[in-house]
Amino acid sequence: MPQVTLPYNPISRFYRERFQAKVYKISVAVAETCPNREGLRGMQTCNFCDQWGSAAYERNLQKTLRAQIEEVRETLRTKRGAEKFLVYFQAYTTTFSHRQSLQDLFTTALSYSDVVGFVIGTRPDCISQSFLETCHEFSQRTFVAVELGVQSFNDEVLLWMRRGHNRERSLQAVARMAKACPQVNLGVHLIFGAPGETDDDAIASARTINGLAAVQNVKLHHLHVLKNTPLAEDFARGEFVPLEREAYFQRCRLFLQHLRANIAVHRLAAFSPRADELLAPLWTGFKMQTYQDMLDHMRDRQAFQGQYV
Numbered sequence: 001m002p003q004v005t006l007p008y009n010p011i012s013r014f015y016r017e018r019f020q021a022k023v024y025k026i027s028v029a030v031a032e033t034c035p036n037r038e039g040l041r042g043m044q045t046c047n048f049c050d051q052w053g054s055a056a057y058e059r060n061l062q063k064t065l066r067a068q069i070e071e072v073r074e075t076l077r078t079k080r081g082a083e084k085f086l087v088y089f090q091a092y093t094t095t096f097s098h099r100q101s102l103q104d105l106f107t108t109a110l111s112y113s114d115v116v117g118f119v120i121g122t123r124p125d126c127i128s129q130s131f132l133e134t135c136h137e138f139s140q141r142t143f144v145a146v147e148l149g150v151q152s153f154n155d156e157v158l159l160w161m162r163r164g165h166n167r168e169r170s171l172q173a174v175a176r177m178a179k180a181c182p183q184v185n186l187g188v189h190l191i192f193g194a195p196g197e198t199d200d201d202a203i204a205s206a207r208t209i210n211g212l213a214a215v216q217n218v219k220l221h222h223l224h225v226l227k228n229t230p231l232a233e234d235f236a237r238g239e240f241v242p243l244e245r246e247a248y249f250q251r252c253r254l255f256l257q258h259l260r261a262n263i264a265v266h267r268l269a270a271f272s273p274r275a276d277e278l279l280a281p282l283w284t285g286f287k288m289q290t291y292q293d294m295l296d297h298m299r300d301r302q303a304f305q306g307q308y309v
């Protein structure tokens, strides 16, 4: 099959080179809460977060880790020809757990011979010393990746999102991870589309990431409105208007054009796994079409990742 040239550096390429196999992530939900939901230090739920912690399915929270892994693994094998797997502790904030339970979870994930490592999604302010030590310990014997929910490098946007951490906290988290567990594959998540955010902000974010040598990948989302979230209330009152598709494509393209070419990209847009919860923008519901149109947007302009670095 001829190689299709993509205008960006997809994470699948990294997985293929690293593991010499078709690797898929198995998303699991094991954490039941996060500091924002617990109201620690006066925090509130992030304005875009639904009741399932942005990713978990209710039914998964009721299953054991083994049951979740085995169910998804079988589906990925059958439907997508997956050969190896990374277990992705995604929903809520997994690192908001005790050290022993983290170790038990990671050990369970690695007990499957075709699981080649694990990925942990967490917040920049949930990087405890024991989490760093646990990551370091496991990274000596397997592939460990951490994805930090940075979301924005703009403090006003972070405040509006009610993230409960600021830009400085994110930069500190990256520095601490780099120092304490340099073998961990580190990534950051960004959300584009907050009110007042501009294309220049996206370019500035790319430049900030370029300056963080430890960051090896990014995941991009556009801000979308799910039912039963604080953002849904803003949306209903007309106080939040989601980015139009073309405006998002442009912001995303500019970000990529200014991003180091060697940074792998997980995805180019968010999608809602629960279609019935999506309020806006509705184009978010068409995952493959959105992806294809984003690629066309870049190709039509002869744009590619790293073009202006």
Ligand code: SF4
Pocket (backbone or CB within 6 Å): 033, 034, 035, 036, 037, 044, 045, 046, 049, 050, 053, 054, 091, 092, 093, 123
């Ligand atoms: S987005 Fe993450 S940190 Fe924010 S409320 Fe949801 S689970 Fe908690």
